[in-house]
Amino acid sequence: MRGIYFILLWLLVLLFVNCQQRFMQNCDEAPTPEAKQVCFMLQRMARNSSRHRPNKPVHRIPSPPEFLRPAPIQPNARGQIASHPYDCMTITCLCPFFRGSLGPENQCILPNGQLLTMAYRKEYRMLSEDERLRYHYTLQILKQSGEYDRMTYEHQSVGQGSGAHSGPGFLPWHREFLKRFEIAIRLIDPTVSIPYWDSVLDSYLPDPKDSIFFTPLFMGENDEFGNVVTGPFAYWSTIDGRPAILRSLGEKGKLFTEYDIADILAQTQIEQIMAYTAPLNDCPYQPMFTALEYTHSFVHLWVGGHMEPPEQSSNDPIFYSLHSFVDLIWELWRQNHQSRWARETQYSQDIEQCSDPQHFSYANMRPFNLINRDESTCSSPYLFCDSRIIPHCVSKIRFGGVCSGFEGLDACFNSVCVMGRCVAGTPPTVPFVPQSQMPVVQRTQIKQQHAVRIFVNCFNQEPCCEQWAREGNCQSRKTEILKICSAACGKCRPAYNISDECTDRHVSCKQWKSEGRCSRNPDNFIAENCRSSCQLCAVKKNLQCQKFKTVSFSFLQKC
Structure with a gap:
């Protein structure tokens, strides 16, 4: 019996070693110590993604062919209408959250008469005073409200296992995470955007630590222990319990250089940009230690402190400016090497030996209401995009018509495809007329009452939620009902009077009526939320x- 125990223990040790070594060969080939450190870091996060992947199958199976993949987006999930501003993809959708009104060309007119325009990102040092x-x-207001830390927790928890x-x-x-952060700060001041940090400008200096960027005018200075003690972010508490942001500038890593940017922009294949940075040994693509995810990680290491471990990096506001620059580099590559059609459809191949399935094109972009490769649109309410195999436009199907094979796609006009038929459901997306140019906006003083306004995402999804709550279902059917009746069941605190059922509870009601x-x-x-x-x-x-039944919500769509 004792011999069997030692045999089993030895087999477990061998299994553990094999799991640990499956990435090791690639990291040993890293050209520099920093690249090797980043390589191991990316592989650690890849293992975490595999462990935390929801509904992970017991056995690995090959990826399904393109035409058999489930349609990953629900109708209206592209942000044309949304119950929360972060889910919006257009200014038309965002307008009610800014208390604006739509003009004759779908422009959003703010209460002060100015237009809500697209955010225009500049290099940090190119901003006016x-x-x-x-x-x-x-950022100060966002930090005081708790929303900055909430987003830091989100990056920490989801970033490690997604x-x-x-x-x-x-x-x-x-890119999606930046968009949500940018919406958060623009709800405080609609004129701002996330400035990007082009660290190439600092790499030219004899000692980049002497850059004006690390002074009280911008990111602040460190004390001898690395704590940020001057500037706008001095003594910001962090989610790991420290009284100040920690940095250790220049001890590891390196900043972006002209060569790095030129090398990235010279690549021609999508797999060289949206790269497999933690492939298994049998992946046909070898890791590129010059890939954008690698080179950006070197900057994380150079800043050090909270910026070094990915799970803590968004504690430091530098995180958002660094990633704004990364997003700019990616967009420059897209504009130089891809047509508009290619930008909407191309994605690195879904190969399980090269990346965790959560990176696949049709995978959910947890925790957001998106997939990694979002569907294209056909710019008409009477057409939808069939993205299977080669994306192409198809006529929408009338209410009650047969939609077999199109389940999950936005195939039905003013309805949704369920069990092969177009039945009542979430209406289609609203066409959006983009603005041709960003007008000059006269900057006005921020009003304090507007600055502290944070959107409260606390709504019931069903008109019967309050009745079901009175019947005791919040306790007896807790697992099912909390997903759809969060306000009635006390899961969150709404910003409206829940006892008044004849009122508009959502800011978009008047726009949805129009x-x-x-x-x-x-x-x-x-x-439920627009009864008035x-x-x-x-x-x-x-x-x-009627009485609460779980089956009633198997096709519930989120607005």
């Missing part, structure tokens, strides 16, 4: 409610 101070002020690092999903995931969403079979979210605008107050909600 007014622009820089406004940006610093919005498609955020160690593979092709790195660039699109961080778009006709009240008159054409309003979905459950609108029927949609004139649904004549009949009390509880008179139309």
Whole structure:
């Protein structure tokens, strides 16, 4: 018996060693100590992604062919309408959250008469004095509200076990994360954007630590222990319990150089940009130690302190400016090497030996309501994009029509494809007319009441939630009901009076009414949260409610 125990123990040790060694050959080939450190770091995060992957199969199976992959996006998941501003993809969607009104050309007119324009990102040191101070002020307000730390926790928790690092999903995931952060600061001051940090400008100096960037005017200075003690972010507490941001400038890593940028922009294949940075030994693509995910990691190491470990890096505001520059480099490559069609469709191949499946093109971009390769649109409410095999436009199907094979795609006009038929559901996306140019905006003083306004995402998804809560379902059916009745069940604290059922609870209600969403079979979210605008107050909600059943929500769509 004792001999069997030692045999089993030895087998476990061998299994552990094999799991640890499957990446080792590639890291040993790294050209520099910094590259080797980043290599091991990316592989560690890749292992974490594999461990934390939801519903991980017991056995690895080959990737399905393109035409058999499940349609990954639900109708209206592209941010044309949204219950939370972070989910928006257009200014039309964002407008109500800024208390704006739509003009005749879909432009968003703010209460002060100015337009809500696209964010325009500049190099940090190219900001005017007014622009820089406004940006610093919005970060202070965001930090005081707790939203800055919440997003830091999000990057920490999801970044370690998702498609955020160690593979092709790195660039699109961080683009979405930046977008959400930028919306957060623009809700405080609509004129600001995330400035990018072009560290090439600092790499020319005899000692980059002497750059003006690390003075009280910008990122602040460190004391002898590495604590940031001057500047706009002095003594910012961090989520790991420290009283100040920690940095150790120049002890490891390196900054971007002209050669790095030129080398990245000279690449011609998508796999060289959205690279496999933690491949297994049998991956046909060898790791590129000059890939953008690697070179950006060297800058993380150069800043050091909280910026060194990826799970802590967003504690430091430098994180957002560094990634804004990374996003610029990626966009320059896209504009130089891809057509518009290619930018919308091309993605690195889905090879399980090269990256965790959470990096695959059709995988959910956790925790966001997106997939890694979002669907294209056909710029018409009467067409949808069939993205299987070669993406192409197809006519939408009328209500009640047969939609077999298109389940999950936005194939049905004003409805959704369920069990092969177009039935009542979330309406289609609204065409958006982009603005041709960004007008000059007269900068005005920020109003304090606007600056502290943070959107509260606390809504019921069903009109019957309050009735079900009174029946005790929040306790007896907790797992099912909390997903759809978070306000009624006390999971969150709403910003509206929950006892008044005849009111508009969401800021977008008036806009949704003007778009006709009240008159054409309003979905459950609108029927619950826009009762005044949609004139649904004549009949009390509880008179139309049945007993709570889990099966009722198998096709519930999020607005």
